[in-house]
Amino acid sequence: MRETRSKGNFTGGFIIYGYKVENHKVVIDQDKAEMVKFIYEQYAMGVYVKDIIKALTAKGIFNRGKPFARNTVYNILKNEKYSGIYRHNEEVFDNIYPQIVDTDTFNKVRAKIDINHYGKRSTEVVYLLRNKMKCGYCGSPVSAECGTAKNGEKKRYYKCLGRKNGNGCKKSQARKDVLENYVLENVITQLQSNMDYIVNTLLEMQDDYIKANSALTRLVKEQRQTENAIQNIMSAIECGGTSNTAMKRLRELETLSEELEKQIRIEKAQSAFKLSRQEISDFYKLALEQSPQMLINYLIKEIRLFDDKMVIIYNTPKTMSLDESQGFSFIRKTYRTRFTFKT
Numbered sequence: 001m002r003e004t005r006s007k008g009n010f011t012g013g014f015i016i017y018g019y020k021v022e023n024h025k026v027v028i029d030q031d032k033a034e035m036v037k038f039i040y041e042q043y044a045m046g047v048y049v050k051d052i053i054k055a056l057t058a059k060g061i062f063n064r065g066k067p068f069a070r071n072t073v074y075n076i077l078k079n080e081k082y083s084g085i086y087r088h089n090e091e092v093f094d095n096i097y098p099q100i101v102d103t104d105t106f107n108k109v110r111a112k113i114d115i116n117h118y119g120k121r122s123t124e125v126v127y128l129l130r131n132k133m134k135c136g137y138c139g140s141p142v143s144a145e146c147g148t149a150k151n152g153e154k155k156r157y158y159k160c161l162g163r164k165n166g167n168g169c170k171k172s173q174a175r176k177d178v179l180e181n182y183v184l185e186n187v188i189t190q191l192q193s194n195m196d197y198i199v200n201t202l203l204e205m206q207d208d209y210i211k212a213n214s215a216l217t218r219l220v221k222e223q224r225q226t227e228n229a230i231q232n233i234m235s236a237i238e239c240g241g242t243s244n245t246a247m248k249r250l251r252e253l254e255t256l257s258e259e260l261e262k263q264i265r266i267e268k269a270q271s272a273f274k275l276s277r278q279e280i281s282d283f284y285k286l287a288l289e290q291s292p293q294m295l296i297n298y299l300i301k302e303i304r305l306f307d308d309k310m311v312i313i314y315n316t317p318k319t320m321s322l323d324e325s326q327g328f329s330f331i332r333k334t335y336r337t338r339f340t341f342k343t
Protein backbone atom coordinates (compact mmCIF):
# COMPACT_ATOMS: atom_id res chain seq x y z
CA MET A 1 0.00 0.00 0.00
CA ARG A 2 2.79 2.34 0.97
CA GLU A 3 4.62 1.71 -2.26
CA THR A 4 1.41 2.05 -4.23
CA ARG A 5 0.86 5.45 -2.64
CA SER A 6 4.38 6.70 -3.15
CA LYS A 7 4.06 5.78 -6.82
CA GLY A 8 0.96 7.94 -6.91
CA ASN A 9 -1.31 4.97 -7.56
CA PHE A 10 -4.82 4.38 -6.27
CA THR A 11 -4.81 2.05 -3.26
CA GLY A 12 -8.31 0.70 -3.72
CA GLY A 13 -11.59 1.16 -1.90
CA PHE A 14 -14.20 3.61 -3.03
CA ILE A 15 -13.41 6.24 -5.55
CA ILE A 16 -15.03 9.53 -4.64
CA TYR A 17 -17.43 11.47 -6.87
CA GLY A 18 -15.60 13.37 -9.62
CA TYR A 19 -12.83 10.84 -10.14
CA LYS A 20 -12.37 7.50 -11.83
CA VAL A 21 -9.54 4.99 -11.94
CA GLU A 22 -7.58 4.27 -15.09
CA ASN A 23 -4.50 2.03 -15.10
CA HIS A 24 -4.22 2.20 -11.30
CA LYS A 25 -4.21 6.01 -11.43
CA VAL A 26 -6.89 8.34 -10.19
CA VAL A 27 -8.01 10.58 -13.04
CA ILE A 28 -10.61 13.32 -13.27
CA ASP A 29 -14.09 12.31 -14.42
CA GLN A 30 -14.69 15.51 -16.38
CA ASP A 31 -18.50 15.84 -16.22
CA LYS A 32 -18.69 15.01 -12.53
CA ALA A 33 -15.68 17.21 -11.74
CA GLU A 34 -17.60 20.16 -13.24
CA MET A 35 -20.36 19.46 -10.71
CA VAL A 36 -17.84 19.32 -7.86
CA LYS A 37 -16.50 22.72 -8.95
CA PHE A 38 -20.03 24.06 -9.19
CA ILE A 39 -20.85 22.86 -5.65
CA TYR A 40 -17.69 24.48 -4.25
CA GLU A 41 -18.17 27.76 -6.10
CA GLN A 42 -21.80 28.08 -5.08
CA TYR A 43 -21.10 27.29 -1.44
CA ALA A 44 -18.17 29.71 -1.40
CA MET A 45 -20.53 32.41 -2.72
CA GLY A 46 -22.87 31.77 0.20
CA VAL A 47 -25.52 29.65 -1.52
CA TYR A 48 -27.23 27.23 0.89
CA VAL A 49 -26.66 23.53 0.40
CA LYS A 50 -30.38 22.92 -0.12
CA ASP A 51 -30.38 25.48 -2.94
CA ILE A 52 -27.27 23.95 -4.48
CA ILE A 53 -29.11 20.61 -4.51
CA LYS A 54 -32.15 22.26 -6.11
CA ALA A 55 -29.94 23.76 -8.82
CA LEU A 56 -28.26 20.40 -9.49
CA THR A 57 -31.60 18.60 -9.65
CA ALA A 58 -32.93 21.28 -12.00
CA LYS A 59 -29.94 20.67 -14.27
CA GLY A 60 -30.82 16.96 -14.21
CA ILE A 61 -27.67 16.10 -12.25
CA PHE A 62 -28.23 13.14 -9.94
CA ASN A 63 -26.04 10.99 -7.79
CA ARG A 64 -26.66 7.29 -8.42
CA GLY A 65 -30.04 8.09 -9.91
CA LYS A 66 -31.28 10.21 -7.01
CA PRO A 67 -31.04 13.91 -6.17
CA PHE A 68 -27.92 14.65 -4.13
CA ALA A 69 -28.34 14.08 -0.38
CA ARG A 70 -27.25 16.90 1.92
CA ASN A 71 -24.67 14.65 3.53
CA THR A 72 -23.21 13.83 0.15
CA VAL A 73 -22.84 17.50 -0.71
CA TYR A 74 -21.26 18.22 2.67
CA ASN A 75 -18.93 15.27 2.26
CA ILE A 76 -17.87 16.66 -1.10
CA LEU A 77 -17.35 20.10 0.42
CA LYS A 78 -15.21 18.69 3.21
CA ASN A 79 -13.06 16.31 1.22
CA GLU A 80 -9.52 17.59 0.89
CA LYS A 81 -8.80 15.23 -2.00
CA TYR A 82 -10.61 17.63 -4.31
CA SER A 83 -7.85 20.15 -3.58
CA GLY A 84 -5.31 17.51 -4.59
CA ILE A 85 -4.25 16.55 -1.07
CA TYR A 86 -4.51 13.05 0.30
CA ARG A 87 -3.53 12.40 3.89
CA HIS A 88 -2.75 8.99 5.24
CA ASN A 89 -1.75 8.77 8.88
CA GLU A 90 0.85 11.53 9.17
CA GLU A 91 1.84 11.54 5.53
CA VAL A 92 0.61 13.93 2.86
CA PHE A 93 0.43 12.88 -0.78
CA ASP A 94 -0.17 15.40 -3.51
CA ASN A 95 0.49 13.03 -6.38
CA ILE A 96 -2.56 10.76 -6.16
CA TYR A 97 -5.64 12.94 -6.65
CA PRO A 98 -5.49 15.51 -9.44
CA GLN A 99 -6.76 18.86 -8.20
CA ILE A 100 -10.37 19.73 -9.06
CA VAL A 101 -10.84 22.65 -6.70
CA ASP A 102 -8.17 25.32 -6.31
CA THR A 103 -6.64 25.65 -2.85
CA ASP A 104 -8.08 29.14 -2.22
CA THR A 105 -11.65 28.06 -2.89
CA PHE A 106 -11.15 24.91 -0.85
CA ASN A 107 -9.85 26.87 2.16
CA LYS A 108 -12.63 29.41 1.88
CA VAL A 109 -15.23 26.63 1.88
CA ARG A 110 -13.54 24.82 4.75
CA ALA A 111 -13.62 27.99 6.86
CA LYS A 112 -17.31 28.51 6.10
CA ILE A 113 -18.16 24.92 7.03
CA ASP A 114 -16.25 25.22 10.29
CA ILE A 115 -18.22 28.30 11.24
CA ASN A 116 -21.53 26.62 10.41
CA HIS A 117 -20.68 23.54 12.35
CA TYR A 118 -18.96 24.87 15.39
CA GLY A 119 -19.96 28.49 15.70
CA LYS A 120 -23.62 29.04 15.14
CA ARG A 121 -25.51 25.81 15.16
CA SER A 122 -26.11 24.50 11.71
CA THR A 123 -29.68 25.18 10.64
CA GLU A 124 -29.95 21.58 9.57
CA VAL A 125 -29.44 20.33 13.12
CA VAL A 126 -32.19 22.61 14.32
CA TYR A 127 -34.43 21.48 11.52
CA LEU A 128 -33.91 17.84 12.48
CA LEU A 129 -34.72 18.60 16.08
CA ARG A 130 -37.90 20.37 15.11
CA ASN A 131 -39.16 17.34 13.23
CA LYS A 132 -38.60 15.15 16.22
CA MET A 133 -40.10 17.38 18.92
CA LYS A 134 -43.56 16.72 20.30
CA CYS A 135 -45.62 18.20 23.10
CA GLY A 136 -45.12 16.04 26.20
CA TYR A 137 -48.67 16.70 27.42
CA CYS A 138 -50.86 16.11 24.39
CA GLY A 139 -48.49 14.58 21.83
CA SER A 140 -49.07 17.26 19.18
CA PRO A 141 -46.16 18.58 17.15
CA VAL A 142 -44.57 21.78 18.38
CA SER A 143 -43.84 24.50 15.89
CA ALA A 144 -42.02 27.78 15.87
CA GLU A 145 -43.89 31.06 15.76
CA CYS A 146 -42.86 34.64 15.73
CA GLY A 147 -43.89 36.86 18.60
CA THR A 148 -43.10 40.37 19.82
CA ALA A 149 -41.59 40.83 23.27
CA LYS A 150 -42.58 43.73 25.61
CA ASN A 151 -39.61 45.79 24.43
CA GLY A 152 -40.82 45.42 20.84
CA GLU A 153 -38.12 42.93 19.93
CA LYS A 154 -39.19 40.10 17.62
CA LYS A 155 -38.65 36.67 19.11
CA ARG A 156 -39.40 33.16 17.99
CA TYR A 157 -41.22 30.74 20.23
CA TYR A 158 -42.10 27.08 20.15
CA LYS A 159 -45.76 26.43 20.69
CA CYS A 160 -47.81 23.26 21.02
CA LEU A 161 -49.95 22.97 17.90
CA GLY A 162 -52.63 21.16 19.89
CA ARG A 163 -53.00 24.10 22.26
CA LYS A 164 -53.04 26.49 19.35
CA ASN A 165 -55.86 24.50 17.76
CA GLY A 166 -57.77 24.51 21.02
CA ASN A 167 -57.42 20.95 22.28
CA GLY A 168 -57.18 22.20 25.86
CA CYS A 169 -53.42 21.54 26.23
CA LYS A 170 -51.73 23.87 28.71
CA LYS A 171 -48.13 23.61 27.45
CA SER A 172 -46.52 27.01 27.69
CA GLN A 173 -44.45 28.42 24.88
CA ALA A 174 -40.66 28.39 24.97
CA ARG A 175 -38.02 30.63 23.42
CA LYS A 176 -36.88 28.97 20.22
CA ASP A 177 -33.14 29.68 20.40
CA VAL A 178 -32.86 28.84 24.10
CA LEU A 179 -34.79 25.60 23.72
CA GLU A 180 -32.94 24.44 20.63
CA ASN A 181 -29.55 25.01 22.16
CA TYR A 182 -30.60 23.30 25.35
CA VAL A 183 -31.96 20.26 23.50
CA LEU A 184 -28.93 20.06 21.29
CA GLU A 185 -26.42 20.25 24.13
CA ASN A 186 -28.34 17.55 25.97
CA VAL A 187 -28.54 15.27 23.00
CA ILE A 188 -24.82 15.56 22.39
CA THR A 189 -24.02 14.91 26.06
CA GLN A 190 -26.35 11.91 26.12
CA LEU A 191 -24.85 10.46 22.98
CA GLN A 192 -21.38 10.85 24.42
CA SER A 193 -22.28 9.14 27.67
CA ASN A 194 -24.21 6.37 25.88
CA MET A 195 -21.38 5.67 23.50
CA ASP A 196 -20.45 2.46 25.36
CA TYR A 197 -23.96 1.13 24.95
CA ILE A 198 -24.01 1.97 21.25
CA VAL A 199 -20.63 0.38 20.67
CA ASN A 200 -21.57 -2.74 22.68
CA THR A 201 -24.78 -3.18 20.72
CA LEU A 202 -22.95 -2.84 17.45
CA LEU A 203 -20.30 -5.33 18.52
CA GLU A 204 -23.05 -7.81 19.45
CA MET A 205 -24.74 -7.26 16.13
CA GLN A 206 -21.48 -7.78 14.35
CA ASP A 207 -20.84 -11.06 16.18
CA ASP A 208 -24.37 -12.31 15.50
CA TYR A 209 -23.99 -11.35 11.90
CA ILE A 210 -20.71 -13.17 11.54
CA LYS A 211 -22.06 -16.23 13.40
CA ALA A 212 -25.23 -16.39 11.35
CA ASN A 213 -23.49 -15.88 8.08
CA SER A 214 -20.31 -17.74 8.65
CA ALA A 215 -19.96 -20.77 6.46
CA LEU A 216 -16.65 -21.39 8.17
CA THR A 217 -17.92 -23.97 10.70
CA ARG A 218 -19.68 -25.96 7.99
CA LEU A 219 -16.64 -25.81 5.71
CA VAL A 220 -14.24 -26.94 8.42
CA LYS A 221 -16.52 -29.89 9.26
CA GLU A 222 -16.83 -30.87 5.63
CA GLN A 223 -13.07 -30.61 5.21
CA ARG A 224 -12.54 -32.90 8.20
CA GLN A 225 -14.94 -35.50 6.74
CA THR A 226 -13.20 -35.33 3.37
CA GLU A 227 -9.80 -35.83 4.98
CA ASN A 228 -11.17 -38.85 6.87
CA ALA A 229 -12.56 -40.37 3.69
CA ILE A 230 -9.19 -39.85 1.96
CA GLN A 231 -7.43 -41.53 4.89
CA ASN A 232 -9.81 -44.51 4.70
CA ILE A 233 -9.16 -45.03 1.00
CA MET A 234 -5.40 -44.64 1.59
CA SER A 235 -5.52 -47.33 4.28
CA ALA A 236 -7.47 -49.59 1.95
CA ILE A 237 -4.85 -49.05 -0.78
CA GLU A 238 -2.03 -49.82 1.66
CA CYS A 239 -3.77 -53.09 2.47
CA GLY A 240 -3.60 -53.96 -1.22
CA GLY A 241 -7.15 -53.14 -2.18
CA THR A 242 -6.72 -50.96 -5.29
CA SER A 243 -9.70 -50.69 -7.53
CA ASN A 244 -10.44 -48.17 -10.29
CA THR A 245 -13.46 -46.96 -8.38
CA ALA A 246 -11.38 -46.34 -5.26
CA MET A 247 -8.74 -44.40 -7.26
CA LYS A 248 -11.39 -42.34 -8.99
CA ARG A 249 -13.05 -41.57 -5.66
CA LEU A 250 -9.67 -40.63 -4.17
CA ARG A 251 -9.02 -38.09 -6.92
CA GLU A 252 -12.51 -36.62 -6.47
CA LEU A 253 -11.95 -36.29 -2.75
CA GLU A 254 -8.60 -34.63 -3.26
CA THR A 255 -10.12 -32.06 -5.63
CA LEU A 256 -12.91 -31.42 -3.14
CA SER A 257 -10.41 -31.03 -0.34
CA GLU A 258 -8.44 -28.42 -2.29
CA GLU A 259 -11.61 -26.51 -3.10
CA LEU A 260 -12.67 -26.57 0.57
CA GLU A 261 -9.22 -25.39 1.63
CA LYS A 262 -9.58 -22.41 -0.69
CA GLN A 263 -13.07 -21.53 0.58
CA ILE A 264 -11.91 -21.81 4.19
CA ARG A 265 -9.12 -19.34 3.49
CA ILE A 266 -11.62 -16.89 1.98
CA GLU A 267 -14.04 -17.25 4.91
CA LYS A 268 -11.23 -16.82 7.42
CA ALA A 269 -10.10 -13.65 5.71
CA GLN A 270 -13.65 -12.31 5.79
CA SER A 271 -14.26 -12.92 9.45
CA ALA A 272 -10.90 -11.39 10.24
CA PHE A 273 -12.33 -8.28 8.59
CA LYS A 274 -14.05 -7.30 11.78
CA LEU A 275 -14.30 -3.91 13.40
CA SER A 276 -12.81 -3.55 16.83
CA ARG A 277 -14.40 -1.75 19.76
CA GLN A 278 -11.85 1.01 19.32
CA GLU A 279 -12.62 1.47 15.63
CA ILE A 280 -16.37 1.69 16.17
CA SER A 281 -15.98 4.04 19.08
CA ASP A 282 -13.53 6.28 17.17
CA PHE A 283 -15.90 6.41 14.25
CA TYR A 284 -18.84 7.59 16.36
CA LYS A 285 -16.76 10.10 18.26
CA LEU A 286 -15.58 11.56 14.99
CA ALA A 287 -19.11 11.53 13.58
CA LEU A 288 -20.43 13.28 16.67
CA GLU A 289 -17.82 16.00 16.31
CA GLN A 290 -18.11 16.48 12.59
CA SER A 291 -21.69 15.63 11.68
CA PRO A 292 -23.86 15.69 14.82
CA GLN A 293 -26.94 16.06 12.63
CA MET A 294 -26.34 12.66 11.11
CA LEU A 295 -26.18 10.96 14.50
CA ILE A 296 -29.13 12.89 15.82
CA ASN A 297 -31.22 11.92 12.86
CA TYR A 298 -30.41 8.27 13.30
CA LEU A 299 -30.32 7.87 17.02
CA ILE A 300 -33.14 10.12 18.23
CA LYS A 301 -36.62 8.82 17.78
CA GLU A 302 -38.56 11.55 19.52
CA ILE A 303 -38.16 14.41 21.94
CA ARG A 304 -41.12 15.09 24.23
CA LEU A 305 -41.21 18.58 25.61
CA PHE A 306 -42.74 19.41 28.95
CA ASP A 307 -42.64 22.77 30.70
CA ASP A 308 -40.10 21.62 33.25
CA LYS A 309 -38.37 18.70 31.57
CA MET A 310 -37.91 16.86 28.34
CA VAL A 311 -37.79 13.15 27.51
CA ILE A 312 -35.44 12.07 24.76
CA ILE A 313 -36.35 8.75 23.22
CA TYR A 314 -33.50 7.04 21.42
CA ASN A 315 -33.61 4.45 18.72
CA THR A 316 -31.50 1.47 19.56
CA PRO A 317 -29.05 0.64 16.83
CA LYS A 318 -30.82 -2.74 16.61
CA THR A 319 -34.32 -1.59 15.88
CA MET A 320 -33.93 1.55 13.91
CA SER A 321 -34.77 1.46 10.26
CA LEU A 322 -31.92 1.97 7.89
CA ASP A 323 -32.42 4.66 5.36
CA GLU A 324 -29.86 4.47 2.60
CA SER A 325 -30.93 7.79 1.14
CA GLN A 326 -29.31 9.53 4.09
CA GLY A 327 -25.99 8.12 3.03
CA PHE A 328 -25.45 6.31 6.28
CA SER A 329 -26.48 3.08 7.87
CA PHE A 330 -25.17 1.30 10.86
CA ILE A 331 -23.71 -2.00 9.95
CA ARG A 332 -23.00 -2.04 6.31
CA LYS A 333 -21.80 1.50 5.94
CA THR A 334 -19.68 1.10 9.04
CA TYR A 335 -17.91 -1.69 7.25
CA ARG A 336 -17.48 0.39 4.16
CA THR A 337 -16.23 3.26 6.22
CA ARG A 338 -13.12 1.24 6.95
CA PHE A 339 -11.72 2.36 3.66
CA THR A 340 -12.07 6.04 4.27
CA PHE A 341 -11.73 6.17 8.03
CA LYS A 342 -8.56 8.15 8.38
CA THR A 343 -8.75 10.17 5.21
Ligand SMILES: [Zn+2]
Nearest residue numbers: 135138160169
Ligand atom coordinates in the same frame (compact mmCIF):
# COMPACT_ATOMS: atom_id res chain seq x y z
ZN1 LIG B 1 -49.72 20.04 23.86
